[in-house]
Amino acid sequence: MEQVKVKGSKHTEVIHEFEICIERPKPSAFDELIALLKKILNYCICVVTCGCVAPHRSSNGINGEEYGTLLLDDERIAVENLLTYLETENCNDAVVSPQHLRALCILTYSDNNDLQRSAALCFAEFSEKMCGPLTTEMAVPLVQLLRSADVQVQRVASHTVSKFLVVPYVTNKEVLASIGVLTPLNHLLFSSDPEVLCNTCGCIAALATADCSQQQLYMDQSIKALLSLLKSAHVHIQHNAAGAILNLTRSQYNRNELVSQGALPVLVDMLHSPDEEIQYTCIAALSNVAVHEKHRAMMVAIGNHDVILRLISLMYSRQEKIKCQACFAVRNLASDGDQQVLFVRYGILEALHKVMKATSYSTQPLAAHMLAAALGCLRNLSILKANELSIVSEDFLPDMCRILNSGHNWEAQRHAAGTIRNIAVGDHIQAVLESECLEALCWCLLDVRTKSSAHADITAALAVLADEDDVKSKLLALWNGGMFGRLVSLASLSISKEVQYNSAGIVGQLALHGIPDDLRETNKLGIVLYIDKFLKSKDQNFLHIGLWTLSQLLNDPEFVTAFKEHHIDHVIRRLLTSSHSPAIIDLAQAVQDRLLGAHQEHVSDTPK
Known part of the structure; x- marks a missing residue:
């Protein structure tokens, strides 16, 4: 499967692919080919000897009545050539020689169907034995046979x-x-x-x-x-x-x-096929088509929301891979507000919860994909404010905490964090905190097993929760300050700009609360370094968060001294002389004034 990321934070699409493997019940191509070539030569001998040598006859062989066209000399030689090659060398050579290829071409372009069939069977035999890629010289006559x-x-x-x-x-x-x-x-x-x-x-x-x-x-x-x-x-x-x-x-x-x-009505109708493989493939096709917003609307408009009802039904299939594929399709379809309302109305939450409970402890690859897809769907549904209460009432939050703590499915963790963030932004932040989602998010961020790909969603959720005063004190206290140190480290060293930005924003919020002395001393250098890096960025968002955080930290004399020693005032002066937005210039000027005021206070307090 090839993964294709779609712009936006709603989901990551997986473009599904059909792995074709065709087996045609048939006798051995080699035996069939040898028999056919011998019959052709046997007839040639009969013709050349004027019937003195009788041809080999069988119910499915060649006889004078069936075989009305005499072989040309080059065709007869080609048959003899291939027959000798096949009988003596048994086609073990990985490379077909020019001589044998010429013989194949002669049979391929013959007007005689039996010779064409011989060529086709010979190609079939080569397809079993060749250990290298197909060459153009071999491909041309093969395509001609089609x-x-x-x-x-x-x-x-x-x-x-x-x-x-x-x-x-x-x-x-x-x-x-x-x-x-x-x-x-x-x-x-x-x-x-x-x-x-x-x-x-x-x-x-x-x-x-x-x-x-x-x-x-x-x-x-x-x-x-x-x-x-x-x-x-x-x-x-x-x-x-x-x-x-x-x-x-x-x-x-x-x-x-x-x-x-007109593919959509046909594919939706095929979801009712009694054949489970066809169900599976058609669900995957619909999931791929649902990447586009216009196609999603057209899909849902077929019948009386047939595709929604059928996909929910297929999430209860006895086949695990069908349930998994249905979860992917539902996730993609549930990317828009109208569809999100309909899915909840028709009972998707119960189906999702059942999938989550059945797969949250499993480490099997299929179960992991299914869990991630189910949580991706839940995340999309949680975007709509009208669905928040239903998700909270369905008691999803404890299950999402368990998934965050499990440590073995980073994609599911990512979507769980995104769902928690969406609910926290709404009117249910208290339910999030009472379900110990804060602790689960922090544990997941500290866990070395958590992939860096999940850090962006985890820090985004924590940034929303950190707006609460009691959360600020918890974040500073968790794991004896280890959580605060982790955020400072991510702000400075993460390879993801989004993680850097989110982590810096949380640190800035915690600075409003006041950083304890022991944490300040341990993390002071890291904070100074990432603030310096942010202020030298060309990204306006990074400049803004850096300046805003710096303005909070300058309330602490220890940070004032640290930033002065780092010559942060030089960086601020360069910002003021650069062509930035008025908001950045105003914030930079305010920070410079704070630095100057702090310096003057320091001078006046120094004993003369």
Whole structure:
């Protein structure tokens, strides 16, 4: 899966991808190929000897009535060449020689269907044995076989192309796309043969993940054909058609194309499929499409909020991966106010709470993803003020504290912190404090297991809580001042600007309360250094928080001395002569006046 971050703090989208793997029930391609080549040569011998040597006959072999076209000399030589190669060398060479490749090309471009079929089977055998990437020289005749009018050739060729596409060579996709494989594949989407359709959908699913083919995949009405094949009577065709559509949703361009050609009603309807794999794939496709706000509104407008009701229902599925995928889709859909109200109205909170309780202690990867997605959804829902009371009443806060303290799922911790912040900004800060969310957030920030990626949301939540006077005293006292030291360290050393800014803001709020002597002495140098760095920043927000914090700290004579020794007044003077906003200039002037006043007081207090 490829992760794509979307601007804004609401969520981080995961763009889901269908991992195509096609297996066609068939006899050994090698045995089938050897038998076919022998029958062709056997017939040639019969023709050349005027019937003195009888041809080998079987119910599915070649005889004079079936085989109406004589082989040309170069075709006969090509058959002999490949037969000798296959029987003596058993196709063990990783590289196909130019001689054998020429023989393959002769069979490929023959007008004889049986020779084309031989070439296709030979390519199928090579796809099993080759240990290197596909070359253009081999790809061209293979793609040509897709254009054959013979269904048997189409079956083998499409299956072989799919095999080359799923091996771990990225260049195979690029090579096949560059020589126009999509044109015959789009044509084969209208075949009447189920096996050809299944293989073709699988090929398109694989190619849809290659950047080089993204802009070509909607050619020749292929999207409409794929949507039609979602309703096929053959479940394997449905699987691969759904996978192709899912992989097309990886790019915004193709998402727009899919929506414009009517994909949303079809995908929503397929959520009712009795096949769980198809359910899973269609949920993922809808989740990807729901990245765009306009598409979310269109999706919800289908029927009587069908997609919302069905996704909530699928969160109770017996299949863990379906529940997980439903959580992702709900999270993305619940990014807007209208949808947030509807989800709560239709009972999403109960489903989310059940998922959280079932997964909060698990360390299994699927459970971890599901928990993070459920909390991401809850976070989105908590943005809407009307939902705050419902979330608090549902008793989510203690569960979020437990997740913060667990230490093994940083993505879930991140969303739990974001949800707590949203609720604290509203009218329920007291409920947050009574549930010991402050202690859980601090513990999570101090825990060395917590990934730095979660620090921004944790410090953002603490910044909101630190506005309360009793929280200020707690933050200064927690872990014998260890929490305060951690904030100073993050303000100075964090690689995240957001964490630096949030931590500095909390320190500034604590400075209003008054920093105890022992904490001041321990952290004075770190505070001076990060204030100095902030005041030299080009970011107006950092300049503002640095100046504001400095103005609070100058109430303490010890900090006045520390900043004077660091020559902070030189930095302030440079700010006053720079082209900053009036608000920054005014604040810098006020700080300079404070520094000057403090210096004069110091001089007047010095014994003469």
